[in-house]
Amino acid sequence: MTDAVKEIRALAEKGLAAPDGAVAVRKDGICYISVAGADLKNLNETDLIVVQDDSDVSPDVMPKEYFLYLALFERFPHINVLFRTATESVLTASIVGRKIRPMLDDMAQIVGVSVRCADEDVFGDARKIVNATSAMKDRTALMIRNQGAVCAGPTFDDAEVSAVVFEKACKTVIETSFLGGGHYINPIECWLMHKVYQLKYSKQAKK
Amino acid sequence: MTPEEARKIVVDAGKRLLREGLVARTWGNISQRIDGKHIAITPSGRPYETLKPEDIPILNIEDMTWEGPYKPSGEKKLHAAVYAGDENIRAVIHTHQMNASTCAAARKAVPVAEEFRPILGDEILCAPYGLPGSKKLTKGTAAAVLGRPAAFMANHGAVCAAADMECAFGIAAALEKACGKYIRDSFSRVSGGEEWSSDAVRSHYVKDQSV
Numbered sequence: 080m081t082d083a084v085k086e087i088r089a090l091a092e093k094g095l096a097a098p099d100g101a102v103a104v105r106k107d108g109i110c111y112i113s114v115a116g117a118d119l120k121n122l123n124e125t126d127l128i129v130v131q132d133d134s135d136v137s138p139d140v141m142p143k144e145y146f147l148y149l150a151l152f153e154r155f156p157h158i159n160v161l162f163r164t165a166t167e168s169v170l171t172a173s174i175v176g177r178k179i180r181p182m183l184d185d186m187a188q189i190v191g192v193s194v195r196c197a198d199e200d201v202f203g204d205a206r207k208i209v210n211a212t213s214a215m216k217d218r219t220a221l222m223i224r225n226q227g228a229v230c231a232g233p234t235f236d237d238a239e240v241s242a243v244v245f246e247k248a249c250k251t252v253i254e255t256s257f258l259g260g261g262h263y264i265n266p267i268e269c270w271l272m273h274k275v276y277q278l279k280y281s282k283q284a285k286k
Numbered sequence: 287m288t289p290e291e292a293r294k295i296v297v298d299a300g301k302r303l304l305r306e307g308l309v310a311r312t313w314g315n316i317s318q319r320i321d322g323k324h325i326a327i328t329p330s331g332r333p334y335e336t337l338k339p340e341d342i343p344i345l346n347i348e349d350m351t352w353e354g355p356y357k358p359s360g361e362k363k364l365h366a367a368v369y370a371g372d373e374n375i376r377a378v379i380h381t382h383q384m385n386a387s388t389c390a391a392a393r394k395a396v397p398v399a400e401e402f403r404p405i406l407g408d409e410i411l412c413a414p415y416g417l418p419g420s421k422k423l424t425k426g427t428a429a430a431v432l433g434r435p436a437a438f439m440a441n442h443g444a445v446c447a448a449a450d451m452e453c454a455f456g457i458a459a460a461l462e463k464a465c466g467k468y469i470r471d472s473f474s475r476v477s478g479g480e481e482w483s484s485d486a487v488r489s490h491y492v493k494d495q496s497v
Binding site for chain 2: 167170171174175177181182183184185247250251253254255256257258259260261262264268271272279
C-alpha cells in the first residue's frame with residue numbers, strides 16, 4: 080500500500096482531499112480506509128483500516144464516511160478511489176445544496192450530467208446512504224450538504240481529475256451569477272459527451 | 287518554417303500550456319502554421335508531458351489530409367478555419383483557462399479594460415455553442431476570432447490566434463487577466479461594492495441563492 084499512501088498524501092498536499100475527510104482505496108478486492116482524524120499529509124500505512132469480510136473494526140477508528148464509502152465500492156465495481164474534497168467553490172456549492180449542472184463541457188465529459196447533493200447526516204443513516212449511492216450513478220462526484228463533495232474514480236488520477244473539474248464547474252456556476260447568469264448545457268448533449276468521453280478514455284486506457 | 291521546426295514549437299507550447307494552467311490533462315490544442323497549406327497540430331488524446339516532435343501530425347488545411355503516427359486533434363477543422371480566414375495568423379491555441387471559461391459559460395461579449403486593449407482590442411466576442419468538433423462550433427468560432435486576437439467558445443473555453451506562438455501565449459495570459467478583472471468588477475457591482483475575497487464571494491452567493 081506504499082504507493083496508495085503516497086497518492087493520498089499528494090491529494091492532501093494539493094489541497095484536494097479535505098483535511099477532515101477520509102480517503103478510501105480498493106486494491107485486489109480489499110478496501111483500505113483512512114482512520115478517523117488521520118493527518119492525510121503525513122499518512123502512514125498504519126493509518127489505514129483494512130476492511131475484509133471478517134474485519135472487526137472499532138467504531139472509534141471509523142471515519143464518518145466509512146459506511147458510505149463501503150456502499151459506493153459495493154455498488155460500483157469500477158470505482159477504486161474515493162475521497163472528500165472541500166475546495167473553495169465546491170464547499171460553497173455544497174452550502175447552497177442545489178444540484179450542479181454543467182455549464183462547461185469538461186464537467187459534462189468527466190463528472191457527468193449533474194452532481195446531486197446528499198443531506199449532511201447521510202453518513203449515519205442507512206436509507207440515506209442507499210439514496211446517495213443511487214445519486215452517484217453515472218457520475219464521479221456527489222455533494223454532501225455543507226461538507227464539499229465525495230469524488231470517485233477507477234484510479235487516483237481519475238478521482239483527482241474529477242475533483243479539479245468539479246471545482247472549476249462550481250466556480251463557473253458561482254461566478255457567472257455575478258455576470259447575470261450562465262447557460263447550462265442541454266442534458267442530452269451532456270449525457271452524449273459523457274458517454275463519448277468514457278468510450279474514448281476506455282479505448283485509450285486499453286492501448 | 288520547416289515541419290520539424292513547427293513540430294518542436296507545438297511540443298514546447300503543449301508543455302507550456304500545462305505549466306501555465308491554461309489546460310489540464312489532454313484538453314485544449316495547439317497548432318503552428320508551416321506554409322500556406324500546412325500546419326503542425328497536437329494529436330488527439332495524447333498527454334502533453336510525453337509528446338515528442340515526431341508524434342505531431344502535419345495537417346493539410348485545404349483537404350484535411352494528414353501525416354503522422356497519431357490522428358490530429360478533434361478540433362482540427364477549427365484550426366484550419368482560423369488559418370483560412372487570415373493568412374497572417376501563424377499560431378493558434380485553444381485553452382480551457384478558468385476566467386475565460388467562466389465568461390464563455392455566460393455567453394457574453396466582454397468589454398476589455400483599457401490596460402488590456404493594446405493586446406486584446408476593445409471587446410472579446412463569444413462564438414455560439416456547438417458540440418466539440420462540430421461544424422457549428424468551427425464556423426462560429428472562426429467568425430468570432432476573425433480579425434481579433436481571441437474569442438470565447440460558448441460553454442467550452444477560448445481560442446487565441448497570433449502571428450507567432452509567443453504572441454499567442456501573451457494573448458492567453460492577457461485574456462485571463464482581463465476576464466478576471468471583468469468578473470471581479472461585476473461582483474463588486476452586484477454585491478454593492480464588496481471587495482473580492484473568498485469569504486465575500488461565498489457569503490454573497492449563499493445569500494443570493496437562498497432568496
